[in-house]
Amino acid sequence: MKTRGISLILSIFLLTEGIFFETPRVEAAPAPKEVTLTIYAKAYTFAQDAPWVLAEAELRRRHPDINFKFIEEGFGTELRPQFLTSAAGGSPPDIMMTDIIWLGEFVENNLLLDVTDRVAKWPEWSDVVDTYREATKWKGRVYGTWLNTDVRVLVYNKDLFKASGLDPNKPPKTWDELKVMAKKATNPPQYYGFGFPATLEDEGPMKFYTNLYSLGGKILNDDNTKAAFNSPEGVAALEALIDLVKIGVTPTSIVSGSYNDIDKGVFQGKFAMGTMTKAYGLAKDLIPGLTPEIYKEKFGVAPVPYAPNGVPSTMSGGYLLTIPKASKNHDLAWELITIAACADIQFKYTSARGYVPTFKSLMSRGDDYASVDPYFSIILAQLPYAHFRPPVPKWTEISSEIQKALQACVLGKMTPKQALDLAAANVNEILSE
Amino acid sequence: MKHRNDIIRGYLFIAPVLILLLAFSLYPLLCTIYYSFFDLKLASINTLKFVGWKNYSKLFTRTSPKFFSQILPATFIYVTGSIVGQIGFGLLLALLLHQKFVKGREVFRAIIILPWVVSSIIIAISWRFMYEPRLGIINHILLLLGINNPPSWLNDEKLVMPCLIVANIWHGMPFSFIIQTSGLQSISEDVIEAATVDGATGFQRLRYITLPLVRQFLVLNLILTSMNTINSFDLIYAMTNGGPLYITEVISVYMYHRAFNFGYLGEGSAISTIIFLINLVLTIFYMQINKNGQRQE
Numbered sequence: 001m002k003t004r005g006i007s008l009i010l011s012i013f014l015l016t017e018g019i020f021f022e023t024p025r026v027e028a029a030p031a032p033k034e035v036t037l038t039i040y041a042k043a044y045t046f047a048q049d050a051p052w053v054l055a056e057a058e059l060r061r062r063h064p065d066i067n068f069k070f071i072e073e074g075f076g077t078e079l080r081p082q083f084l085t086s087a088a089g090g091s092p093p094d095i096m097m098t099d100i101i102w103l104g105e106f107v108e109n110n111l112l113l114d115v116t117d118r119v120a121k122w123p124e125w126s127d128v129v130d131t132y133r134e135a136t137k138w139k140g141r142v143y144g145t146w147l148n149t150d151v152r153v154l155v156y157n158k159d160l161f162k163a164s165g166l167d168p169n170k171p172p173k174t175w176d177e178l179k180v181m182a183k184k185a186t187n188p189p190q191y192y193g194f195g196f197p198a199t200l201e202d203e204g205p206m207k208f209y210t211n212l213y214s215l216g217g218k219i220l221n222d223d224n225t226k227a228a229f230n231s232p233e234g235v236a237a238l239e240a241l242i243d244l245v246k247i248g249v250t251p252t253s254i255v256s257g258s259y260n261d262i263d264k265g266v267f268q269g270k271f272a273m274g275t276m277t278k279a280y281g282l283a284k285d286l287i288p289g290l291t292p293e294i295y296k297e298k299f300g301v302a303p304v305p306y307a308p309n310g311v312p313s314t315m316s317g318g319y320l321l322t323i324p325k326a327s328k329n330h331d332l333a334w335e336l337i338t339i340a341a342c343a344d345i346q347f348k349y350t351s352a353r354g355y356v357p358t359f360k361s362l363m364s365r366g367d368d369y370a371s372v373d374p375y376f377s378i379i380l381a382q383l384p385y386a387h388f389r390p391p392v393p394k395w396t397e398i399s400s401e402i403q404k405a406l407q408a409c410v411l412g413k414m415t416p417k418q419a420l421d422l423a424a425a426n427v428n429e430i431l432s433e
Numbered sequence: 434m435k436h437r438n439d440i441i442r443g444y445l446f447i448a449p450v451l452i453l454l455l456a457f458s459l460y461p462l463l464c465t466i467y468y469s470f471f472d473l474k475l476a477s478i479n480t481l482k483f484v485g486w487k488n489y490s491k492l493f494t495r496t497s498p499k500f501f502s503q504i505l506p507a508t509f510i511y512v513t514g515s516i517v518g519q520i521g522f523g524l525l526l527a528l529l530l531h532q533k534f535v536k537g538r539e540v541f542r543a544i545i546i547l548p549w550v551v552s553s554i555i556i557a558i559s560w561r562f563m564y565e566p567r568l569g570i571i572n573h574i575l576l577l578l579g580i581n582n583p584p585s586w587l588n589d590e591k592l593v594m595p596c597l598i599v600a601n602i603w604h605g606m607p608f609s610f611i612i613q614t615s616g617l618q619s620i621s622e623d624v625i626e627a628a629t630v631d632g633a634t635g636f637q638r639l640r641y642i643t644l645p646l647v648r649q650f651l652v653l654n655l656i657l658t659s660m661n662t663i664n665s666f667d668l669i670y671a672m673t674n675g676g677p678l679y680i681t682e683v684i685s686v687y688m689y690h691r692a693f694n695f696g697y698l699g700e701g702s703a704i705s706t707i708i709f710l711i712n713l714v715l716t717i718f719y720m721q722i723n724k725n726g727q728r729q730e
Contacts, residue, residue, distance in 0.1 A: 109476035
């Protein structure tokens with residue numbers, strides 16, 4: 001009995017050994033590759049699913065063999081210095097949300113990857129509006145694709161219009177109408193007729209640029225080597241703005257705080273009118289439970305009033321998604337960008353935040369946008385009149401001089417001509433260095 | 434032999450701190466001075482080009498803003514106002530809470546120290562809200578008091594600097610208060626009692642006994658507060674960003690703008706070197722005053 005038992009165990013052992021020896025060895029599945037992708041972007045881009053949550057999920061789905069770790073760094077105004085510092089330290093992010101005005105600076109300093117060949121292979125590239133496709137280029141090469149663009153529109157507070165005896169369905173169309181209506185809608189210190197930022201930020205002189213282009217002027221000359229904003233058109237453009245301060249419809253307090261504070265003023269009943277971008281997104285952030293219907297009832301949106309004998313104009317900007325040259329994950333970063341900046345996700349992102357898309361296919365989805373922003377068609381209609389600030393490498397410094405000229409005029413320290421001439425001299429010095 | 438061993442042991446004890454100081458203070462300082470002679474940009478940090486004194490000459494000859502007629506006067510006003518206010522109020526409150534008749538001194542001391550532990554950025558944003566012309570509490574109170582046209586604090590070229598100084602005094606005063614309280618507590622009560630018995634009045638006790646005995650603490654306070662105020666930029670950066678115009682662009686904010694906003698690290702290093710020299714000169718000056726005072730006694 002004992003011998004039989006030992007034989008049985010031995011047989012089972014030999015049998016199983018035989019099976020194991022005969023069966024070819026199965027290779028263990030390779031451990032998933034670890035990839036960390038770091039994204040530097042404005043903090044508000046992480047506030048909703050589009051673009052990052054959706055894009056990251058899609059990238060994970062496409063590469064089940066890769067174990068992704070996404071590091072999302074959200075910044076405010078410090079995005080640019082943070083990027084430059086990280087690039088200087090040799091550890092830039094893999095994806096950088098680049099303001100269109102930083103493009104020249106970043107490219108000239110060899111910080112961004114040329115993606116000309118990559119966009120050529122991207123099926124959605126041909127769907128980007130021509131003007132915006134051109135704007136992604138520096139010296140003929142492409143360095144990124146659009147996350148969104150924006151245009152400035154006139155936003156007004158209908159309650160303040162009504163309280164001032166103005167028709168809430170008839171916003172001003174020209175500078176003269178704006179001046180008259182702003183005067184009527186001023187009741188200091190409770191509220192003022194028109195708010196525009198004169199803060200020490202790039203956004204500060206935006207209204208001045210809008211006026212400048214409306215009169216046919218320019219910020220810099222054609223080859224971006226000299227200041228052109230102190231032309232007679234520039235002086236007239238600034239005078240028109242400063243007149244609003246002089247007649248008391250705009251307070252001098254516009255020189256402090258941030259441009260967002262001034263934009264918010266329209267929704268907070270501090271200003272009857274203002275020009276701004278992402279108006280609906282801003283209103284939603286401020287007013288809990290705001291629906292498109294309530295928004296339409298309380299606030300109005302119209303094209304920016306233009307100069308007498310001038311042309312309609314507005315300022316555009318926006319952000320590109322770019323890849324720093326020193327990133328070690330060029331291919332995956334590009335793939336994530338093409339997902340985050342595709343038409344489908346751009347629609348979700350731009351409609352959630354009140355931005356403007358850059359795809360032709362989205363331009364025809366006005367009805368879809370209107371369901372989230374009732375004034376989207378007005379915003380979209382401004383695109384043909386949009387101008388960009390010149391994305392020259394020293395733009396931040398140039399802009400700083402114009403910001404100070406604007407402040408000097410608002411505070412009554414200089415006349416528009418004096419301030420612009422002084423700023424132009426300083427800008428020419430900067431450009432000649 | 435024993436003496437030599439003691440010396441070696443002493444050096445061994447201070448070695449960790451010495452190494453840390455060399456690594457985190459002296460080395461960055463020498464690097465800053467070194468880089469101030471190079472054309473070094475944030476965006477192209479690996480490209481170093483020796484330019485000699487060019488960064489300094491640029492700094493002194495730039496017309497916007499002017500270093501000698503805008504940056505330095507703004508710095509002088511801000512630093513002087515802050516030092517006088519912080520040390521003055523700190524000493525005053527320390528003296529007041531040192532009096533025996535004040536009940537609950539420890540509670541008051543804890544309350545006074547509170548602003549010091551709050552981050553400068555939080556303080557800057559809070560004060561910015563308070564100074565806000567339309568929604569700020571200051572103008573709200575002024576309106577309630579019947580002042581119909583209250584000032585636009587941070588936009589008024591005459592008021593903006595005093596507004597910043599007030600905020601900075603509020604933030605920095607507790608530090609002076611702590612140092613002065615330590616100074617006052619180090620004075621033997623016997624000395625004060627002896628003076629009282631000899632018929633000295635309160636003012637005489639303060640003038641001839643208390644102040645001379647806390648002078649070392651005052652000098653220390655003066656040196657630390659001066660350095661702290663000259664070097665700090667966060668409060669101004671968050672409240673006015675150097676504006677309106679260049680009225681509040683003190684040297685530390687100017688350094689930040691040149692180095693990090695515009696990316697000129699070489700120029701930023703030159704400005705930092707000047708800040709270091711100002712600190713050095715002030716410290717030597719204060720210590721000399723202290724030495725002269727001691728000699729006169």
